[in-house]
Each structure stands twice: as C-alpha cells, then as structure tokens.
Amino acid sequence: MAKxxxxxDLDRCVGCQACMLACKAQWQTPEDYFRTWVKHIGPxxxxxxxxLTSFVGQCNHCDNPxxxxxxxxxxxxxxxxxxxxxxxxxxxxxxxxxVEACPYDARFINPVTQKVDKCDFCFPRLGREEPAxxxxxxxxxxxxxxxxxxxxxxSKKLKTGNTFVIATKKVNPGPNVYYKxxxxxxxxxxxxxxxxxxxxxxxxxxxxxxxPFVILGAGATFVGSLIAYxxxxxQGEKEEENEE
Amino acid sequence: MRNEILEQYLPLTPEEKEELKNKxxxxxxxxTVFLHWFNxxxxxxxxxxxxxxxxxINYRFIPKFLTDIVDGVYGTRxxxxxxxxxxxxxxxxxxILYALFGWRRYxxxxxxxxxxxxxxxxxxLKTKFEEVALNKKVHYPxxxxxxxxxxxxxxxxxxxxxxxxxxxxxxxxHLLPPALIRWAIIIHFGAVGLVVMGLSVHIYMALLYPxxxxxxFGMITGYxxxxxxxxxxxxxxxxxxxxxxAPPELEPKKDWGPIFAGIFLGVVLxxxxxxxxxxxxxxxxxxxxxxxxxxxxxxxxxxxxPYMGHYWGVYPLWNFLVFMGFGLVGGTLAAMFFAxxxxxxxxxxGKNITDIQRLVLSVIGGIIVGFATRIAGGCTxxxxxxxxxxxxxxxxIFMLALFAGGYLAAFIFRRFWK
Numbered sequence: 014m015a016k017x018x019x020x021x022d023l024d025r026c027v028g029c030q031a032c033m034l035a036c037k038a039q040w041q042t043p044e045d046y047f048r049t050w051v052k053h054i055g056p057x058x059x060x061x062x063x064x065l066t067s068f069v070g071q072c073n074h075c076d077n078p079x080x081x082x083x084x085x086x087x088x089x090x091x092x093x094x095x096x097x098x099x100x101x102x103x104x105x106x107x108x109x110x111x112v113e114a115c116p117y118d119a120r121f122i123n124p125v126t127q128k129v130d131k132c133d134f135c136f137p138r139l140g141r142e143e144p145a146x147x148x149x150x151x152x153x154x155x156x157x158x159x160x161x162x163x164x165x166x167x168s169k170k171l172k173t174g175n176t177f178v179i180a181t182k183k184v185n186p187g188p189n190v191y192y193k194x195x196x197x198x199x200x201x202x203x204x205x206x207x208x209x210x211x212x213x214x215x216x217x218x219x220x221x222x223x224x225p226f227v228i229l230g231a232g233a234t235f236v237g238s239l240i241a242y243x244x245x246x247x248q249g250e251k252e253e254e255n256e257e
Numbered sequence: 258m259r260n261e262i263l264e265q266y267l268p269l270t271p272e273e274k275e276e277l278k279n280k281x282x283x284x285x286x287x288x289t290v291f292l293h294w295f296n297x298x299x300x301x302x303x304x305x306x307x308x309x310x311x312x313x314i315n316y317r318f319i320p321k322f323l324t325d326i327v328d329g330v331y332g333t334r335x336x337x338x339x340x341x342x343x344x345x346x347x348x349x350x351x352x353i354l355y356a357l358f359g360w361r362r363y364x365x366x367x368x369x370x371x372x373x374x375x376x377x378x379x380x381x382l383k384t385k386f387e388e389v390a391l392n393k394k395v396h397y398p399x400x401x402x403x404x405x406x407x408x409x410x411x412x413x414x415x416x417x418x419x420x421x422x423x424x425x426x427x428x429x430x431h432l433l434p435p436a437l438i439r440w441a442i443i444i445h446f447g448a449v450g451l452v453v454m455g456l457s458v459h460i461y462m463a464l465l466y467p468x469x470x471x472x473x474f475g476m477i478t479g480y481x482x483x484x485x486x487x488x489x490x491x492x493x494x495x496x497x498x499x500x501x502x503a504p505p506e507l508e509p510k511k512d513w514g515p516i517f518a519g520i521f522l523g524v525v526l527x528x529x530x531x532x533x534x535x536x537x538x539x540x541x542x543x544x545x546x547x548x549x550x551x552x553x554x555x556x557x558x559x560x561x562x563p564y565m566g567h568y569w570g571v572y573p574l575w576n577f578l579v580f581m582g583f584g585l586v587g588g589t590l591a592a593m594f595f596a597x598x599x600x601x602x603x604x605x606x607g608k609n610i611t612d613i614q615r616l617v618l619s620v621i622g623g624i625i626v627g628f629a630t631r632i633a634g635g636c637t638x639x640x641x642x643x644x645x646x647x648x649x650x651x652x653x654i655f656m657l658a659l660f661a662g663g664y665l666a667a668f669i670f671r672r673f674w675k
Contacts, residue, residue, distance in 0.1 A: 082315045085442065086334065103335035106428060108442055109435035127431045215439040220315045223443055227450030228318050234454050238461035241389065245466070 016096035016189065017134055018160040019147075020170045021069045023194030025154040028053055028067035032146035032155065039135065039145035046121050048072070048132040049146050052206065059201045066198040068206055069154070071146075072119040072132040073179070074098045076187030083114035083216060089129070096160075096189065097136055100129050110216050116184050116208035160189065184208040269487070277484035282497055284402065284486070285479045289363060292355055293476055299348040300456075306341040307449065310334070316446075342429045349422045358595055370401055371411040377492075381405030399491035406462075410455040417448040424448070512599075526646050535577050536643025540636035542582030543627065544568070564631070607674035618673070 030051045042048060048071060055065035078098050080089050088104035089111050091097070105128040112120040112129060123130040134157065135144035142148060147155045158167035170176075176191040177199040184207075192199050269277065285293075308319050309327035312334075317324075331337045356364055377398040382405045387393045397404075403411060424445040427433050433441065463473045472489070475481040486494040529537055548568050552559040560566045593600050606615035630636040633655055635644065641659060644652020 082313050085313050085316055086310050086338070087312045101335075103333075104338065106338070106438075106442075107431055107435060108428070108438045110439060112435070113439075122435050213439060215443045216315070219443045219446065223447050223450065224316055224318050227447065227453070230454040231450060231457070235457040238457045242461060242465050 014094060014161070015159045016161045017139075017158070018074065018096075018167060018189035018191065019071075019134070020156045020167050020176065020191045020193055022154045022156070022170075023066055023069070023192055023198050025152045026051075026067050026069055027152060027154075029151065031149050031151060032069065035145040035149035036132075040130075042130060043123060043125050046123065046130070048119075048130065054201055054205050057201065057205075059197055059204065062197045064197055064201040066194070066201060068202045070117060070119065070179075070206070071190065072098060072115075073117055073186070073188030073190045074134065075189065079114045079116060079186055079210075080111035080120065083110040085110065095134075095136075095139065097134050097139075098131075099133055099136060100131065102126070102128050105129050110213060113211055113213040113216070116186060116210060117179065117188075179203055179206075179208055181208060184210045269484075274484060277487055278482050280483040281480040282483050282486050282494065283479060284475045284481045284490075284493075286363060287479060288355065288359060290476060290479050292351070295351060296348075299344055302344045303341060303348070304449070304453070306331075306337045306344075309337050310341065311446075342425075345422075345425050345429070349426070352418065352422070367411075368415060371403055371408045371415060374408065375401075378405035378408055382409070397489075399495075400489065400493070402490050402493035404489065406458075410459055413451055413455055417452050420448040421445060421452075522642070523646075526642060529643075530646070533577060536639060536646065538578050538581060538635060538639035538643065539585070540627065540630040541576070541578030541639070542585075544631065545576055545579050546582070609675055610673050615673075618670075 028051055032049055033047055033051055036042075036049045037047060040048060050068075050070050052068040052070065053066075054068055055063070057064050074091075074097055076096075078089075078091060080098065081087075081091055083089075084105075085108065086104045086106060088101045088106070090099060090101070092099050107122055107127045107129065109122050109129065112122060120129055120131040122128065135142070138144065143157050144155075147157045156167050156170050158165035160167060160171075162168060170193065171191060173193075175195070176193045177196070178185075178188045178191055179199075179202065180186070180188060181203065186208075192202070305327055309324045309331075311317055312321075312324055327337065328334060331340065377400060380398040381400060384395045384397050385406060388395045401408075424441040427441040428438055428445065431438065462469050463476070468489075471481050471485040475485075483494065486497070526537055529535060545568060548559060548565050551565070552569055556569075559569050604612050604615055606612065610618070626636070630640075633640055634651070635655070637659060640652050640655040642652075645656055646652075
C-alpha cells in the first residue's frame with residue numbers, strides 16, 4: 014500500500030515548461046493536448062501584493078475523485094495499491110462524463126484514440142523511474158513520492174511547511190498534489206483558476222431522472238404482471254371458455 | 258358458417274366452434290418468426306451485458322452482486338463491452354436487412370397497422386382495464402392481427418429500436434463529438450428502459466396468460482387456429498376469410514441482372530479495403546483450416562513442412578481470411594432466405610454423365626484449382642477481384658489467364674454438358 018503524491022515548489026519553478034514537453038514526449042499526446050501544463054499568472058495585484066507565478070497543474074489524484082463516480086463503466090478508478098487515479102483504456106467509451114466532472118480540467122479526450130487521457134503519475138514508469146516531468150525539471154521544483162512513507166523526499170518536503178492544495182471550501186475533493194510557496198501565489202492561482210464543481214446536464218438527467226424513471230417503470234410493470242399471475246393462479250387456471 | 262360479413266363477432270354454435278378449432282390460419286411469415294426469436298436472444302444478451310456495464314454508483318440500477326456475476330461470466334468488463342457492441346452490430350445488421358428486403362411484404366403493412374389506431378383499439382384497452390382492474394365480465398371489441406395492447410407495445414418498440422441502434426452506433430464508433438455522445442448514452446438507456454417496461458407484460462401475456470397460449474405457439478409455427486383468430490383477431494380473420502383488404506398478391510419478381518452482383522461485389526470490396534485494409538479472399542480459409550486441422554494432429558510435421566510451416570503460428574485460424582470463410586455460410590443463408598423459390602440442393606450436371614462422374618470431376622478440378630491458387634498466391638477472389646481492384650499486375654494477368662483457361666477447359670469438356 015502506498016499513496017503517491019507530488020509537491021510542486023512554486024518558489025523554485027521558473028515557468029520554463031520543460032515538464033510539459035517531457036510529458037508530451039513521453040506520452041505522445043496529440044497537438045494542443047497536455048497532461049500537465051504551466052500557466053503563467055501575472056504580474057497581477059493580489060491583496061495589495063504583486064504576484065508573478067506559474068500554475069503548474071495536472072491530475073491531482075484526489076482522495077475523493079469526482080471523476081470516478083461520473084464514469085459509467087468504471088474505466089476511471091482509484092488504484093487501491095498506489096492511490097493513483099487511472100483510466101482503463103479498454104473500458105473507456107470516450108463519453109467524457111469524467112472530463113466534465115473534473116474540477117481541475119485535468120482530463121481530455123484524446124482525439125486520436127477517442128478515449129480519455131490524463132496524468133497517471135507515469136504509472137508504467139512507476140518503480141523504475143520518476144515521472145517524466147519530475148525527472149526533466151531543471152530546478153527540481155517537482156517532487157514525487159509516497160505520501161505514506163515518512164522517510165520519502167516528498168514527506169520530508171511537506172514537513173517543512175508552507176504547503177497548500179488547490180481547493181476551496183466549496184470544492185475540495187482531497188487533492189494529492191501540493192504546492193509549496195508563498196501563500197499569495199497559491200491564492201492567486203486559486204483565484205485565477207478556481208476548482209469548479211461541475212455536473213453535466215446529461216449526467217444529472219441520467220442519475221436523477223432517467224434512472225428512477227426506468228427502475229420505477231420497469232419495476233411497476235414487472236410487479237403488475239406478477240400480481241396478475243398470482244390472481245390467475247388463485248382463481249384457478251382454466252382454458253379459455255366461450256365468451257357468451 | 259355465416260355468409261354476411263359481420264362488424265362484430267357473434268357467439269359460435271358448438272359445431273362451428275369445432276370446425277374453426279380444426280382449421281389453421283397463417284399468422285406469421287417464417288421470416289417474422291425467425292426475427293422474433295433472434296430478437297429474444299439479442300435482447301437477453303444485450304440487456305444482461307448492458308446492465309452490467311453501468312456500474313458507477315451514480316447510474317447503477319441493478320444490485321452489485323448481479324453485475325459481479327456477469328463480470329465473472331465474461332472475465333473482464335472489457336469483454337462485456339466487446340460482446341455488447343458485437344451482438345448489437347449484428348442485430349442492427351439483421352434488422353436493416355429485414356427492413357430493406359422485407360419492407361414491402363412485412364414491415365410496411367405491420368407499421369401501417371400498428372400506427373393506425375381505431376376506436377376498437379381504444380375500446381380494447383378500456384375493456385382490458387375493466388377486466389383486470391375492475392374484475393368485470395367483458396366482451397372484447399373485434400381486433401386486427403395486433404390487438405390494442407399489442408399495438409401500443411409495438412409502437413414503443415418501432416420507435417425505440419431505431420433510436421437504440423442509432424445511439425448505440427454513435428457511442429460504439431464515436432460518430433459524434435463527446436458532448437453529443439454523452440446525450441446518446443442517456444437516450445440509449447431511456448429508450449431501452451421504455452421497451453423493458455412493456456417487456457414484462459409481453460412475456461407474461463405470452464408465457465403465462467392462458468388465453469394467449471395459442472398466440473405463443475403461433476409465434477413458433479406461424480399458424481393459429483381459426484377459432485383463436487375469430488375470437489382474438491376478428492378483423493384479421495374476416496380479412497383472411499373474405500379477402501377483404503387482403504394485400505395484393507405479389508407478382509413473382511424478376512431476377513436482378515448479374516450486373517448488380519458485380520456492382521455490389523465492388524461495393525463490398527471497397528468497404529473491405531476501406532474498413533479493414535484487406536481485400537477479399539476465399540481460398541485462404543480452406544488453406545488455413547487444412548493447416549489447423551493437420552496441425553491439431555501432427556503439429557511437428559506441420560511446423561517442419563516448408564510450405565505449411567510458414568503459416569503455422571500460435572493461432573493459425575486467427576486471420577481475417579478465416580472469418581471471410583463465414584461469408585460462405587452467410588451467403589448460403591442469405592440465398593435460402595431471400596431467394597428461397599430458387600434455392601435447392603442438387604448436383605448440377607450435363608446429361609451425358611452420371612452424378613458420380615460429375616462429383617469425381619469436381620473433386621479433381623477442385624484439387625487442381627486449390628493447388629494452383631497456392632502457386633498463384635490467391636484465387637479468383639483475392640487475385641482477380643482484390644488484386645485487380647488495386648491494379649496489381651499479377652491480379653490482371655491472373656484474370657486474363659483465368660478466362661483463357663476457363664474457355665479452353667469449357668471447350669474441352671463441352672460434351673459433358675450437352
């Protein structure tokens with residue numbers, strides 16, 4: 014058992030976007046699609062302070078990922094051994110309910126495979142190498158490791174304090190990607206790219222209208238037929254008689 | 258029997274009743290019967306696999322232990338998806354064939370009837386309600402070959418099945434952008450739900466409700482007794498007896514010219530290349546089946562054989578050419594189904610030879626051709642058709658040689674066919 018997470022040191026990050034390219038080179042995502050991203054923020058004014066920082070984002074591998082219940086076939090699931098949120102490509106039907114449900118816009122539908130794609134902490138490299146973005150970072154701003162292992166680099170880094178997650182009171186799915194740095198920078202990121210609680214209209218209709226409708230409707234006719242059959246047995250089954 | 262045509266059916270005398278009970282009347286064509294039981298198989302498979310695919314707590318509608326059973330049966334959920342799509346595509350294909358070829362004969366008259374609601378149909382529903390809910394003794398109004406309740410269910414099915422097929426294809430093959438696939442999923446689900454609501458009544462009526470028992474067997478044999486028709490489908494019985502509104506007898510259709518076979522073959526070939534990247538081929542099926550059968554008995558010998566060893570892999574039958582062999586079966590079935598007036602099993606031969614001689618000659622010819630296809634690297638299908646279609650020189654040479662050889666052989670053996 015392990016619980017993998019990441020710390021992104023905003024004080025070290027220079028916003029060079031090498032992680033984006035390393036990820037793209039590793040996973041060959043199509044043009045304009047990225048599993049991880051660096052979005053430059055600022056210079057802007059935030060609480061009378063000047064903010065100039067970068068939002069280094071990716072899948073947060075949340076404790077309560079909203080994408081998992083949104084997926085009809087359970088193609089998206091939280092791996093119990095690693096805590097990594099994975100997508101089983103064989104089960105994915107490319108409907109994108111999860112894409113819509115993710116508060117961080119970390120998912121996209123790969124136009125080539127027509128299935129969902131996102132950061133999986135370089136799952137196939139796990140145990141051999143660090144994720145591509147971590148390995149390539151020129152200033153070691155990204156630290157990857159097991160959050161449950163108190164001797165891991167990431168746990169040590171977290172103990173130094175000043176770590177935040179991208180979450181608000183309203184939307185907090187329990188992200189496992191931490192941001193280290195000055196509070197104003199993280200606040201500016203949350204303000205600029207706030208996590209959104211989203212439910213698509215079809216998903217809402219499905220779970221709140223169609224599902225009860227079909228269960229009740231099919232159940233009603235089934236029970237009705239059953240009752241009719243009971244009556245029929247009760248009255249004694251007889252061949253059709255003359256209807257005179 | 259009464260001579261006048263009655264608007265309402267009257268009680269029968271015991272003699273009339275006996276007479277009607279012994280007469281049979283045709284209710285369903287064999288194609289409809291076949292389609293019905295095919296539908297049953299498809300619906301069972303698709304309902305089970307479909308329900309087992311919706312496992313998220315947000316949308317799940319059957320208990321987990323049931324979906325776990327299906328998971329166990331299919332091994333992985335990926336297999337469930339594959340099965341669901343595969344059976345669904347075959348179902349759609351069969352229904353489309355039925356609609357195309359049976360439009361004039363089966364589908365159009367049926368649709369016309371089920372969407373043409375008369376006062377009798379409404380009255381039937383009222384009467385049924387009175388009987389079931391109020392426990393009244395009732396007399397049903399005269400009905401068409403589908404009664405009011407059957408029409409209602411048939412309408413739901415007739416509208417929902419195309420919806421299910423279209424949304425299913427959209428989902429399975431990503432025919433629309435994801436934003437619309439999300440809608441296709443719930444429409445698919447809702448449409449199936451509507452049909453399922455009627456399905457339990459349908460099954461109860463057919464299997465367990467004694468007065469409809471004969472209707473159930475009618476769906477197996479295609480025939481019901483006149484007595485049953487008189488009571489349950491009076492309008493239908495009247496039309497049959499009196500020839501009223503009887504569908505016009507279809508003139509025997511003219512055969513299509515052979516040019517159409519060529520055109521359709523070209524279309525199939527085009528889609529074969531377009532969809533699979535391969536052309537058509539028939540002889541590979543026999544070759545690979547032979548190798549697989551030989552390999553089952555003597556794998557070492559097959560592996561060591563200079564020619565057959567080349568094709569001996571882990572799965573010698575796992576090849577598109579083998580699946581094309583099923584086309585032979587499909588083609589035979591299609592001929593039996595659509596050209597049944599011409600289809601028969603017989604040995605075609607000329608007058609000058611016996612059946613045995615004809616078969617011996619066929620086998621000899623088959624051996625020569627079979628051997629030659631392996632040298633040429635393909636038979637008429639793969640060399641002349643598929644090769645010719647992509648302007649392969651060998652394909653064109655093969656085709657010319659084939660016709661030259663054919664004319665020569667026909668000239669030599671012409672007296673057998675006199």
